[in-house]
Amino acid sequence: MTNIESLEKRIALADEIRKIRKANKLSQMELAEKMGIARSTISKIENGEFAFSVDYLIKLADHLNFKIKLEKNET
Structure with a gap:
């Protein structure tokens, strides 16, 4: 996997995390407080930075009530 492909996947994951947080009606600050981390860290996660x-992914899943599922690529 190239660095660009890795970045694209990180950004796609970041977008999903942001959508899930908003669907849970949580601000970045509220989520950060629940996770015990800085709000700036949530911002960096959501921006793919x-x-x-x-x-962190497990904590996000726990606090945002989503399931982590791994699937095999069909390539």
């Missing part, structure tokens, strides 16, 4: 760990 922060390559977060699996631990």
Whole structure:
């Protein structure tokens, strides 16, 4: 995977996280407080500027009430 492909996937994931947060009617600050992190970190995640760990993804899933599902590529 190229750096561009990786960035594109990170941005797509970031967009989904933003949509889910908004669907849960949470501000960035409210989500940050629930997760115990800075609001600026949420902003960076949602803008694809922060390559977060699996631990962050699990915390996001827990606090935004979404399921993480891995699927095999059909290539």
